[in-house]
Amino acid sequence: MLNKDALQLILDQALAASGKELGTDTPVALVPQSTQVVNLEEYMPGRSRFRGALSTASLEDFCGYVLQREVAGTQGYVDQDAMSCKVFFNLGDLDHPGHADDTANLKLKPTAAYKTLLAIAGSTLTQKDLAEWMEDWAQFLTATDGEASMGLVQAIAAVRNITIKAASERTHQEGNFNASRSAMDRIEAESQDKLPDALHFALVPYEGLGQRTFTLRLSILTGGDKPALKARWAGEEIQREEIAQEFKRVLSDKLGESATLYLGSFNPGN
Template identity: 55%
Template sequence: MKEALQLILSNAIAAAATRVTGSAGAMAVVPEGFKLHSLEKLEAHRNRFRGALSTSSLADFVTYVKERADELTHGFVDKDSMSCRVIFNLGNADLAGHADDFATLALQPTAAYAALQRLAGQRLSQKDLAEWMEDWRDFLQAITPTDEVLPLVQAIAAVRNITIKASSERTTVEGNLNASRSAMDQVEAASQDTLPGSLIFSCPPFDGLPVRNFVLRLAVITTEAKPVIKLRWVGEEQVREEIAQEFKELLAAEIADSTSLTIGTFKVGE
């Protein structure tokens, strides 16, 4: 009996071709559970524009935002991931939008900056560092421990020719009632040429950001059979923070007249 009644109701609704029109566009009531189903996909045009642009190009992102932004637009800058999302239909507290129309910029590190990040802090052989310096010579400047510029060719040769020198010093003291002995071993790294004390690597960290000088302090580890070299990125955390601030300031300068920006990420509430 129940099944028969449901069948009669379904047939009656289907025959009536019930349609509902609202802000979401035309909807049709169909017999299956009497649910509303959007007819948008059957129309010639969508009910409203919505989409998601993703790009790593700062210039293209700025152009798109300027073309689309209005008073309901708002942007959010994530300095940790060097990204920005601008939502075009966020709305406000009185008239909230769907927040499903947005553009996302995710900057990608330049090839040179990526190479720097891969190398800094790693344990390198003489060959590894010398070859890296040769590959990126256009971005490098070598500095001696006394802060003088060192020709890069000479710096590379010095890295290839590092030798480990060891020396020992022993002292013995004899007294009437006591005796003491001490030994001191010294191990140092030396080269036929002057070893650089640091390297300056110059490149833009991300496309659209200005060129920066990154200082890498060179240290030779002498506890192994062969010399091991590490390049320590001087002030790494501070430099990364400055780059993130540059990113935010650059965005603000480019699109501040089109939309407001907030530091952080945004998630639409349920």
């Protein structure tokens, strides 16, 4: 007479031999609990299919890789805020969904010049800080006073030589029935040399994109004992948007018909 363990072993072997499939949307098979599914791919001469994930900050290398792959149905998603793009080579479609595990990822890094622009824009700087920054990036900078251009050496000297002057003006009036007094204090910042009102910074914001000129409007803060300066990025939002649009356009031009691009990000799920 067969005991319980023997009956269970016979049942497991029968299930293992049949591997009965169930009619579910996601394909599954009925197998005994004691049976394991083993992936034999590691024992094969090669992988059962190609998949991988390229990550790079180089626009040229990213586009070169996508073009070299030449996979039909390649789809890419461009995140303009993050200046990134993710391409799926095996995403598939609604009728034939793919595994979505063969990808290429591009995340642009700002150039050193663009990093320093982002750091200085809107910051409050001492005379020394701004003058030294202008000296460090002199090859990319031009200075203007209104519509007139001025030498950068002169502009740096003017920034170094700013002084604060304070003046008071008082008035006193008397009538038959009243008397009034007023006082007005005026604080001015001036320099021995003509101060620039704007700096123009010509640079490439990201590798693979074109050169742009960014305008920094200078203002002097006189609230403290020493003058401070602020560089305001004129038209910041517009230029950021233009850079993002150029990113999408350059990707489209370089990839051509090798990938269909969409704006946004995509998560293939599990």
